[in-house]
Amino acid sequence: MTFPPSTPRRVRGVAGSAAVAIAAAIAVTSCSPPPPAEEPTGSAAERAWTIAVGEHPLDQTIANVYALALNSRDTPAVVETSERRPAEAITEGGGDMFIGRSMALARQVDPEGFVELEQPSSSQLLGVIGDGLDEQATLLEPSAAVLGSSLVITSVTAELNDIATEGEVDDPAFAEACDELRIGVRPNLPEPEPLLAEVYDCEPAEIVVAGEAELLEGVITAELDAAILTTSHPGIQEQALIALTDAERAFPQEQFVPVVSAEIAEEVPPVATELAQALNEEALVTLRRLTDGEQGLSPQEAAEYWLVQEGFVAEPEDWG
Numbered sequence: 001m002t003f004p005p006s007t008p009r010r011v012r013g014v015a016g017s018a019a020v021a022i023a024a025a026i027a028v029t030s031c032s033p034p035p036p037a038e039e040p041t042g043s044a045a046e047r048a049w050t051i052a053v054g055e056h057p058l059d060q061t062i063a064n065v066y067a068l069a070l071n072s073r074d075t076p077a078v079v080e081t082s083e084r085r086p087a088e089a090i091t092e093g094g095g096d097m098f099i100g101r102s103m104a105l106a107r108q109v110d111p112e113g114f115v116e117l118e119q120p121s122s123s124q125l126l127g128v129i130g131d132g133l134d135e136q137a138t139l140l141e142p143s144a145a146v147l148g149s150s151l152v153i154t155s156v157t158a159e160l161n162d163i164a165t166e167g168e169v170d171d172p173a174f175a176e177a178c179d180e181l182r183i184g185v186r187p188n189l190p191e192p193e194p195l196l197a198e199v200y201d202c203e204p205a206e207i208v209v210a211g212e213a214e215l216l217e218g219v220i221t222a223e224l225d226a227a228i229l230t231t232s233h234p235g236i237q238e239q240a241l242i243a244l245t246d247a248e249r250a251f252p253q254e255q256f257v258p259v260v261s262a263e264i265a266e267e268v269p270p271v272a273t274e275l276a277q278a279l280n281e282e283a284l285v286t287l288r289r290l291t292d293g294e295q296g297l298s299p300q301e302a303a304e305y306w307l308v309q310e311g312f313v314a315e316p317e318d319w320g
Contacts, residue, residue: 037068037313040076048076049096064303142255150243178202184227199250
């Protein structure tokens with residue numbers, strides 16, 4: 001594979017073995033080459049679908065995956081950053097599509113239904129979303145990847161507290177040590193204290209709420225003893241941290257969910273379903289690695305590399 005002149009060092013620097021895997025995969029050509037993913041211009045840009053998405057880099061990357069793939073199938077689409085509710089992004093703001101995470105979407109479209117789910121599974125969240133959407137919006141197939149949670153600790157913390165290095169949060173040793181631990185959690189999770197207490201008999205010394213980057217740094221620098229991160233976070237493996245499985249599902253499992261305006265639901269090409277099926281856990285880890293850090297690729301660059309790797313779009317001519 002050949003890379004654009006402006007990005008080869010960045011790809012190798014941020015993605016490491018992931019970039020090598022991408023290059024090897026793309027080197028294999030098929031009998032029917034995939035179509036190019038050209039951004040819409042002129043009249044195509046004027047009629048392009050708007051894909052609204054939040055600010056998180058992974059969410060932005062997923063939205064660009066859909067936009068570039070749709071463009072390659074003669075369905076012009078552009079990405080627009082939006083923090084509005086999905087119904088507003090689609091019906092009030094003139095948007096056509098919204099990419100979001102099922103937990104946040106369920107909370108937005110049906111707050112009462114979401115609260116009733118004490119330990120929501122991915123299928124329950126999708127049910128709440130489907131029931132809460134009005135006739136102006138349609139739920140498409142969600143990503144194959146189910147974003148679970150892991151409680152992450154260092155090997156030092158595990159050794160000091162006799163916690164098994166390949167275990168689960170319900171390890172009795174963890175429960176015994178919990179009252180002395182400072183545990184970090186990401187925003188927008190259900191209240192962690194009662195869930196930890198009820199499910200894992202854990203009443204931590206302190207709960208700290210922060211973004212995943214800050215939580216990871218806190219664990220590495222020992223400012224935190226543990227953190228609840230999404231299992232697909234690449235920093236877990238890169239920093240050789242121990243991830244205790246949330247086997248009893250104290251925390252929600254969520255997926256990336258595309259929602260479209262009912263007006264265009266029947267026009268969505270089959271590639272949208274193919275993308276959802278291809279966006280598994282391995283794909284999310286790869287995309288996160290490509291965009292991670294100050295030298296990471298932009299969401300659009302990472303989306304394009306992944307789409308080429310997976311054979312959804314052709315390698316751009318200017319890469320050579």
